[in-house]
Amino acid sequence: MKAKIDHVGIVVHDIQEALKAYQAALGLPLKEIVAVPDQKVQVAFLPVGESNVELVQPLSDDTGIARFLTQRGEGIHHICFEVEDIEAVLAQLKEHQVQLIDEVPRQGAHGRVAFVHPKAMHGVLVELVERSH
Amino acid sequence: MKAKIDHVGIVVHDIQEALKAYQAALGLPLKEIVAVPDQKVQVAFLPVGESNVELVQPLSDDTGIARFLTQRGEGIHHICFEVEDIEAVLAQLKEHQVQLIDEVPRQGAHGRVAFVHPKAMHGVLVELVERSH
Numbered sequence: 311m312k313a314k315i316d317h318v319g320i321v322v323h324d325i326q327e328a329l330k331a332y333q334a335a336l337g338l339p340l341k342e343i344v345a346v347p348d349q350k351v352q353v354a355f356l357p358v359g360e361s362n363v364e365l366v367q368p369l370s371d372d373t374g375i376a377r378f379l380t381q382r383g384e385g386i387h388h389i390c391f392e393v394e395d396i397e398a399v400l401a402q403l404k405e406h407q408v409q410l411i412d413e414v415p416r417q418g419a420h421g422r423v424a425f426v427h428p429k430a431m432h433g434v435l436v437e438l439v440e441r442s443h
Numbered sequence: 444m445k446a447k448i449d450h451v452g453i454v455v456h457d458i459q460e461a462l463k464a465y466q467a468a469l470g471l472p473l474k475e476i477v478a479v480p481d482q483k484v485q486v487a488f489l490p491v492g493e494s495n496v497e498l499v500q501p502l503s504d505d506t507g508i509a510r511f512l513t514q515r516g517e518g519i520h521h522i523c524f525e526v527e528d529i530e531a532v533l534a535q536l537k538e539h540q541v542q543l544i545d546e547v548p549r550q551g552a553h554g555r556v557a558f559v560h561p562k563a564m565h566g567v568l569v570e571l572v573e574r575s576h
Contacts, residue, residue: 314492359447385566
């Protein structure tokens with residue numbers, strides 16, 4: 311499978327505070343901060359090589375991201391792999407009886423995405439994206 | 444700063460079990476499995492683009508990795524950024540009063556490495572590596 315790490319998602323209480331560490335101190339560039347009203351989050355993209363660090367701040371208490379933050383605290387939330395053919399990867403995962411959150415890809419901001427269940431991936435929430443270039 | 448994600452470290456109970464998900468089902472290639480007796484762990488490297496997924500299995504109960512596994516369960520343990528000049532990045536982190544685990548770089552398997560404290564990085568254990576090519 312041809313793939314790369316698209317991004318690593320990190321849940322934080324306050325993007326501006328987190329940028330002091332990741333942008334100012336560590337030196338990653340900030341590409342943009344965008345609100346995603348659908349998911350009630352704000353996201354900062356910091357490119358690093360062919361990947362991105364994504365800082366995610368919940369904008370409401372009634373979301374999965376907000377619950378993650380309350381229960382587990384700040385930290386890495388998921389890892390997203392860009393794949394060439396998301397249907398083929400999902401078919402292969404199903405063939406191996408891997409538990410999926412999304413049985414079929416859904417439309418994301420940058421292409422079709424699907425989440426794999428963290429139980430199946432040994433505690434890691436895995437997102438797949440097939441980018442529409 | 445010119446940087447890339449060198450690897451994402453995932454702690455697992457059993458590398459062979461985890462490979463069923465990451466190699467067989469997800470389709471990542473397996474480069475090698477190596478024992479690191481110093482750290483009492485076994486590590487599998489699965490290249491993905493310019494980065495690697497690193498599966499880490501503790502080989503003893505008296506290590507930080509083993510305690511992480513007992514306390515938090517399987518999951519992402521750290522993210523490692525490859526940087527060009529590790530001294531410069533550490534100096535910049537110190538200038539911003541970021542708490543470090545390693546004040547000076549130490550020799551790792553593939554170059555000089557230093558860990559940044561997860562409290563300073565909003566819950567993320569960050570490793571820096573300057574590879575000796």
